[in-house]
Amino acid sequence: MEELYASAFRDVATEFSGLFAELFPGGEGRLVLTDPDDPLGSGVDVEARPGRKRVKRLTLLSGGERSLAALAFLFAIFRARPSPFYLMDEVEAALDDVNLQRFLEVMKTFAERSQMLIVTHQKRTMEMADVLYGVSMGKDGASKVISQRLGAEVRIG
Amino acid sequence: MEELYASAFRDVATEFSGLFAELFPGGEGRLVLTDPDDPLGSGVDVEARPGRKRVKRLTLLSGGERSLAALAFLFAIFRARPSPFYLMDEVEAALDDVNLQRFLEVMKTFAERSQMLIVTHQKRTMEMADVLYGVSMGKDGASKVISQRLGAEVRIG
Amino acid sequence: VFLRSLTVRGFKSFADKTTLEFTPGVSVIVGPNGSGKSNIADAFAWVLGEQGVRALRGAQMSDVIFAGSPGRPALGLAEVKLVIDNSAGLIPVPATEIEISRAVFRSGESEYRLGGRPCRLLDIQELLSDSGLGRALHTIVSQGHLEDVLAARPEERRQFIEEAA
Amino acid sequence: VFLRSLTVRGFKSFADKTTLEFTPGVSVIVGPNGSGKSNIADAFAWVLGEQGVRALRGAQMSDVIFAGSPGRPALGLAEVKLVIDNSAGLIPVPATEIEISRAVFRSGESEYRLGGRPCRLLDIQELLSDSGLGRALHTIVSQGHLEDVLAARPEERRQFIEEAA
Numbered sequence: 001m002e003e004l005y006a007s008a009f010r011d012v013a014t015e016f017s018g019l020f021a022e023l024f025p026g027g028e029g030r031l032v033l034t035d036p037d038d039p040l041g042s043g044v045d046v047e048a049r050p051g052r053k054r055v056k057r058l059t060l061l062s063g064g065e066r067s068l069a070a071l072a073f074l075f076a077i078f079r080a081r082p083s084p085f086y087l088m089d090e091v092e093a094a095l096d097d098v099n100l101q102r103f104l105e106v107m108k109t110f111a112e113r114s115q116m117l118i119v120t121h122q123k124r125t126m127e128m129a130d131v132l133y134g135v136s137m138g139k140d141g142a143s144k145v146i147s148q149r150l151g152a153e154v155r156i157g
Numbered sequence: 158m159e160e161l162y163a164s165a166f167r168d169v170a171t172e173f174s175g176l177f178a179e180l181f182p183g184g185e186g187r188l189v190l191t192d193p194d195d196p197l198g199s200g201v202d203v204e205a206r207p208g209r210k211r212v213k214r215l216t217l218l219s220g221g222e223r224s225l226a227a228l229a230f231l232f233a234i235f236r237a238r239p240s241p242f243y244l245m246d247e248v249e250a251a252l253d254d255v256n257l258q259r260f261l262e263v264m265k266t267f268a269e270r271s272q273m274l275i276v277t278h279q280k281r282t283m284e285m286a287d288v289l290y291g292v293s294m295g296k297d298g299a300s301k302v303i304s305q306r307l308g309a310e311v312r313i314g
Numbered sequence: 315v316f317l318r319s320l321t322v323r324g325f326k327s328f329a330d331k332t333t334l335e336f337t338p339g340v341s342v343i344v345g346p347n348g349s350g351k352s353n354i355a356d357a358f359a360w361v362l363g364e365q366g367v368r369a370l371r372g373a374q375m376s377d378v379i380f381a382g383s384p385g386r387p388a389l390g391l392a393e394v395k396l397v398i399d400n401s402a403g404l405i406p407v408p409a410t411e412i413e414i415s416r417a418v419f420r421s422g423e424s425e426y427r428l429g430g431r432p433c434r435l436l437d438i439q440e441l442l443s444d445s446g447l448g449r450a451l452h453t454i455v456s457q458g459h460l461e462d463v464l465a466a467r468p469e470e471r472r473q474f475i476e477e478a479a
Numbered sequence: 480v481f482l483r484s485l486t487v488r489g490f491k492s493f494a495d496k497t498t499l500e501f502t503p504g505v506s507v508i509v510g511p512n513g514s515g516k517s518n519i520a521d522a523f524a525w526v527l528g529e530q531g532v533r534a535l536r537g538a539q540m541s542d543v544i545f546a547g548s549p550g551r552p553a554l555g556l557a558e559v560k561l562v563i564d565n566s567a568g569l570i571p572v573p574a575t576e577i578e579i580s581r582a583v584f585r586s587g588e589s590e591y592r593l594g595g596r597p598c599r600l601l602d603i604q605e606l607l608s609d610s611g612l613g614r615a616l617h618t619i620v621s622q623g624h625l626e627d628v629l630a631a632r633p634e635e636r637r638q639f640i641e642e643a644a
């Protein structure tokens with residue numbers, strides 16, 4: 001069990017640095033053990049330095065930068081230890097157009113190997129869909145799933 | 158002092174019910190004293206029931222409904238006790254198109270009497286601007302305010 | 315392994331029996347505020363064993379049962395069924411399709427079923443453990459909870475990686 | 480009463496002296512993630528007396544001073560100046576324009592000024608109290624804090640109304 005966690009941590013930490021550089025061009029991100037002498041009991045610290053900046057304190061990151069740093073952490077786990085299925089509910093709401101594009105490019109690499117369920121209000125995220133579900137609230141106060149369009153129809157532009 | 162607060166609470170509560178009905182057509186919102194026998198010491202409860210629903214528990218509201226209910230509370234204070242200046246930083250990020258429109262209509266009523274400073278990524282909110290400030294991060298890691306366009310240019314459509 | 319379909323009945327705002335058929339690719343859910351999108355996400359977390367009422371945005375477990383509306387009476391039962399495709403045989407069962415379900419009554423009693431037969435949550439978790447399904451901490455990101463991993467204490471962050479290990 | 484201009488220097492990511500001129504109408508601030516928009520909002524809250532380092536997203540007050548970047552050295556001082564139009568005479572001072580400023584040194588010492596002369600925060604708060612400016616709890620809604628009023632305990636919610644009373 002110990003070996004299982006230690007090797008997972010190493011792989012996730014490696015992936016995190018790579019993904020952070022992908023999502024924050026010119027930036028630097030690292031996962032660091034709070035107590036390197038006790039790798040199995042230690043907590044995990046996140047160091048996140050966006051490009052062109054020196055500040056590493058997580059709380060000083062902007063709203064969009066925090067979303068992106070959290071996504072880099074989760075995506076690092078997805079890459080290091082893939083799962084068959086992921087569900088993400090409006091995770092890209094704080095991102096500007098440029099970061100939204102970077103996010104979508106990484107998401108597409110996951111969609112090749114895993115099933116994805118995404119809830120969103122962003123039009124560009126909708127374009128990733130193979131199947132689109134429209135949910136609406138009926139006059140009777142009960143939710144309905146009203147439509148289901150397949151790939152060819154949905155790919156926009 | 159006591160009378161000042163008691164009359165402010167009454168006015169804010171009245172405004173809240175009105176604004177809630179404006180933002181949630183068919184819905185019902187109320188501000189209720191947790192201890193009506195002690196109006197000055199009592200806390201304030203928020204009851205929020207969107208249209209066509211029976212559920213009143215705040216935690217069961219959706220992401221967008223929570224934003225809208227919080228805005229109704231703040232807007233009720235703005236209406237009951239106006240201030241000369243308001244600053245709002247990406248408050249409409251969770252709203253869908255229909256609710257964004259309702260939000261903007263209420264915001265416009267405040268803009269007639271008070272100065273507003275709004276941070277946003279939403280194009281439709283930008284159209285409210287008399288002056289638009291573009292902020293960018295320079296190559297040297299320092300923020301710059303790069304442009305300022307006046308009303309006539311900015312009013313889109 | 316992929317999810318074939320999700321059926322909800324009486325779960326939160328889904329008073330009527332509603333089924334979503336999935337493909338192995340990307341499914342996107344859209345709709346107005348308050349229409350029921352995150353309730354679908356909650357249904358996934360719930361059928362895979364979520365025990366925390368706060369994670370389901372309620373105060374007690376019966377909050378997941380349709381509470382009624384001006385047009386319809388409250389229901390007495392919520393039920394979610396998930397059908398998993400196992401044609402690749404990744405899950406050690408002779409079936410090409412696995413059905414798991416969870417139901418809760420107003421009394422608060424929960425009942426799990428595997429292939430239609432009552433079982434414990436543990437049975438479902440053991441069955442799914444090698445497939446990677448059901449590790450909800452890092453595979454289901456609920457609305458507003460993306461940044462939990464940053465806000466968490468360092469020991470709590472470990473748990474995200476431990477679950478995936 | 481309206482805000483004429485805000486000048487920041489060495490405050491957070493604003494290493495260079497930057498001035499925003501305002502009109503009485505609607506000013507909208509736009510820009511990429513991390514460019515400095517919310518830092519402008521923090522500058523308003525700070526010059527009007529915000530004492531909480533967490534509300535300014537830092538760990539100590541010196542976190543508001545430009546910390547340097549690969550291209551520039553850290554600074555030793557942060558300063559924000561707010562010019563308020565008083566041509567309507569709402570604020571009981573003979574001037575048509577009021578200037579308030581706040582500066583902080585690396586040592587953590589804060590210095591307030593009114594019309595260029597050192598004063599206490601209390602002096603500024605008393606001067607502005609009848610005008611409605613400076614009641615930041617309900618007039619400045621920071622990013623990610625809109626729903627604080629819902630998440631707050633009932634007694635804390637009262638404070639929003641008390642401040643405006």
Ligand SMILES: Nc1ncnc2c1ncn2[C@@H]1O[C@H](COP(=O)(O)OP(=O)(O)OP(=O)(O)O)[C@@H](O)[C@H]1O
Nearest residue numbers: 219220221326347348349350351352353379380381
């Ligand atoms: N037990 C229940 N019975 C009836 N309705 C419920 C129940 N639980 C939640 N709801 C309703 O579900 C709605 C919330 O749905 P949900 O959170 O899925 O919306 P959403 O589509 O995600 O919206 P948003 O885009 O704003 O995030 C609320 O309006 C709430 O009243």
Ligand SMILES: Nc1ncnc2c1ncn2[C@@H]1O[C@H](COP(=O)(O)OP(=O)(O)OP(=O)(O)O)[C@@H](O)[C@H]1O
Nearest residue numbers: 062063064491512513514515516517518544545546
């Ligand atoms: N003392 C400081 N010195 C230098 N840079 C700082 C300082 N404090 C904060 N920053 C930088 O400011 C940036 C955050 O700026 P801000 O929160 O204003 O962004 P924003 O424009 O609001 O972005 P978003 O659209 O993502 O919300 C961070 O990248 C951070 O590194």
Ligand SMILES: [Mg+2]
Nearest residue numbers: 219220352457
């Ligand atoms: Mg939602």
Ligand SMILES: [Mg+2]
Nearest residue numbers: 062063517622
């Ligand atoms: Mg911001």
